[in-house]
Amino acid sequence: MWLALDGNGPLYRQAYRALRRLILDGALPPGSRLPATRDLAGESGLSRNTVVAAYRQLVEEGYAEARTGAGTSVAAALPEAKTTPTSSPSSTSRRAIDPGPVPEPRLSREGRRILDATPSRGLSWELPRRHLEFDFRYGEPAYADLPLETWQRLIGRHGRRASARRLAYSHPGGAPELRTALAAYLGRSRGVDCSPEQVIVTYGSQQAIDLVARVLVDPEDRVVIEEPHYSGTAIRMASAGARIVPIPVDRDGIDTDLLRAETDLRLICVTPSHQFPTGGILPLPRRLAVLEHAATTDARVLEDDYDSEFRYDARPIESLQGLAPDRVLYTGSASKMLFPSLRIGWLVAPVDLVTALSSAKAISDTGSATLEQLALATFIEEGALERHVRRMRVRNGERRAALLDALAHELGDACRVHGENAGLHVLLDLPDLRRERVAEFRRRCEQRGVGIYPAAPYYRKPPDHASFVIGYASLDEPRIREGVHRLAEVLGQIAR
Ligand SMILES: Cc1ncc(COP(=O)(O)O)c(C=O)c1O
Structure with missing residues (x-):
């Protein structure tokens, strides 16, 4: 008998996998005797010890049975067949060797909406990436511009000094040091008006948008999205079952005359400091119009403030949140200031929504990873972020x-x-x-x-x-x- 080895890892594991494939494929039927180890070793060019180790693995996992004096045989009942709904040997072997067409899974309504909302071209990180x-x-960002030495030092310092308390589960809203540092930083740099308790540290703004959808949006709720818009927001709101109300933008941002014509709104999603992707900077009268319309229709506003630290012709304009902290949910991110794989973002919640949004975060992942949060907190406290x-x-x-x-x-x-x-x-x-x-x-x-x-x-x-x-x-x-x-x-x- 000849074994088709796959070249991955130790030889005995390769022999074990080749034999297992023959067993599941039916080429070695249940109850049949496996060749003597010496014979198989000779025929397949392996050492006898390798074959013995492979047989032992098959026996331990229940694919084969060893009987004293009678060598090793394929088990009468196979372990994977026991877990397969249709237990005929041929269907077991198809499953192990070639999964074939995958049947449509049974999904929840939300699961179906998620698939429907996902673009057929694939999500951006799935697209092929050539080096150009x-x-x-x-x-x-330009990776060469990043202060990676400082970052490495802070990660190392916090990693070495991590106390038992720091290695345990902690508040889902995030490490207190980072929430405090962010509340102060956002107040200084973006005019955000909040206490540290209102800051929820998320895995990027994308998770903040997800939490807002979970907590505020029911199927059929009307949600305003700018046209054009950041697709991450639109996909999330559509998968929550929202009725999307697109409002066109012009060179200054969302057209508030058109916004005012819409009633019965649950949420107004805007990028006022730098409209994505057209780049308009929403002037003050329109900012006030958005807030006034939200108040009149009892809608909340989701302010996505993803890159506004970078303003070239004037000082960055302050956040909408600072004008109406009870109405606006504000999200920002370290992705543009530092780098996207850090996956640290923040959601500043109005006081009355803090508990619901923190609970949504807790249910989702019980809180973001602590080490990077502590490093970012010190990075902010030492002034390195602003520099x-x-x-x-x-x-x-x-x-x-x-x-x-x-x-x-x-x-x-x-x-x-x-x-x-x-x-x-x-x-x-x-x-x-x-x-x-x-x-x-x-x-x-x-x-x-x-x-x-x-x-x-x-x-x-x-x-x-x-x-x-x-x-x-x-x-x-x-x-x-x-x-x-x-x-x-x-x-x-x-x-x-
Ligand atoms: C407008 C806008 N909002 C939000 C995000 C999400 O950023 P992240 O989840 O990386 O914080 C992006 C990412 O490019 C974006 O362009």
Whole structure:
């Protein structure tokens, strides 16, 4: 007998798996005798000890039985067959070797809504990722700019000093040090008006959005989403069963005249400090209009403040939350200031919602991991976060200037740029490029090493012209200039 070894791990485990496959496949039927260990060792080029160890494993797991003097036989009843609803040997073997088409699982209504709301192209982290030298992907910082030595020191310090109390379960709202540091930081930098008890530390803003949906939104509730919008919010609200009420945005942000025409609202989701993705900064009269309409319709406001530390033409505008702490649920994140895999975000809850939202967090995961929270708390307390943000504002401002200059120089009137005064991306419209040609344009850009990403997924109804979200925070200025140059060359060839 010859064994098809799979090359993974110790030889005896490979032999064991090959034999198990033959047993489950029916090639070695129940009750049949396995070859003598010496024979199998000779035929398969393995040592006898290896085969003996493989047989022992099969016996221990119940695939085979050893009888003194009678060698080893395949078990009469197989362990996996016992757990299979249809116990015929052929169905067991199909399951072990080739799962075949997976039947539709039975899901809850919410489970079905989650699948329905998930884009058919896949979620962003599932999309194939090629290394591109000139990658204008949104949402990436320049990893070389990160204060990783300081970060490493703080993680090391807190890891070494972790007391028993710190290694135990703790409050689902987060480590008290971080909640205190965040309440103070958000007050200073974003005009957020809250006590540490109102701060719930989450796994990114995405979890904050999830908690808000769980606690506030019932199926059929009407939830306002900006059009275009951050898709993470829309997907979560749709999976909660909300009726989405899209309100268009213009160059300043959400159109509050259109908002006022909508009644019976549960939640108004906005990105007032830097509309995502168009980049408008909501002026004060409109801010007040959003809050007034929320008060009139007894709706709450979800303020997603994802990147507003980065404002280039003026001081960052203060949060909506500071104007109406009882009505606004505020979320922010370390993803843009530091790096996304940290997965630390925060939700500032109105006092009356703190218990419900903390309980939702507790039910979800009993609280975020402590070590990174403590490191971030010290990072904030020592002033390192604000220093880093200040430095990054300058660096990203230089990148932004290089991008705007290159776009003006290379594309001139062939492009329109929106939302350049804040954040880490701009929206780039290419009016001469028809929507049908976007895929080809991207392919050709990729062949030249340029990654460029359409804004269409952020629209319920995408515009007729080509529009792209251009992230620039991860590239240096020469790459930004060269990337735009190549993009312009491809556009020249294709738009003609
Ligand atoms: C507008 C907006 N909101 C929220 C998020 C979620 O950020 P995170 O969950 O990483 O904190 C993102 C991420 O890119 C975003 O662009």
